[in-house]
């Protein structure tokens with residue numbers, strides 16, 4: 311039987327792109343790196359940009375879209391996003407508009423035997439989405455750029471075998487860091503990004519709903535470290551009696567941090 315596979319190619323506040331495949335079908339979520347970098351990463355996984363069935367664009371921010379200009383000009387891959395996001399994307403990437411497949415919150419998109427359900431997220435963009443990806447060979451909930459855990463984000467994630475979720479910043483590092491006040495407030499707001507603590511609070515609930523793998527993603531390189539993000543969620547899981555899988559022992563749940571720019575396999 312086929313197995314759902316997912317790999318983050320890039321994951322941070324600077325750039326995000328994730329490759330998802332099931333059988334012969336593959337697509338990207340976001341294209342926040344150069345076409346060359348994304349193409350090299352996809353090829354190293356045995357895929358090809360031109361054979362992708364589409365790119366789901368979560369929202370118009372640059373760290374999710376900067377590769378679209380060149381990719382849409384060269385590959386003509388369908389781009390699944392909200393028309394309002396596309397209005398903004400097409401100012402920088404005119405060819406992208408011709409690839410648009412208008413996609414709204416609540417839509418269900420079938421890519422071969424992969425079912426992708428689109429949910430809205432609370433974020434300071436014109437529109438923004440997270441995704442529930444379901445196949446006969448596993449399910450993945452995928453949510454980054456979320457100011458808080460809304461009911462819709464919960465609907466996207468709860469009950470998935472594997473969850474990729476934003477763990478963007480450590481509140482103390484943000485508070486004491488170099489960003490201007492307005493930006494700190496923006497990140498910390500209910501329509502900004504998810505802190506390590508807020509992400510950690512959700513983890514035991516996900517475990518209780520059957521999730522067996524959590525991948526922490528979209529970390530800020532300025533206001534976070536992989537260790538801080540990992541430890542915050544690990545501590546919370548342990549408080550609730552959820553043990554982590556280690557190299558030599560089986561626990562209740564696997565926890566990992568997606569690398570900034572190295573391919574990370576999302577455990578499913």
Ligand SMILES: [Zn+2]
Pocket residue numbers: 369371433435455
């Ligand atoms: Zn964003």
Ligand SMILES: [Zn+2]
Pocket residue numbers: 323326371373374455528
């Ligand atoms: Zn982002």
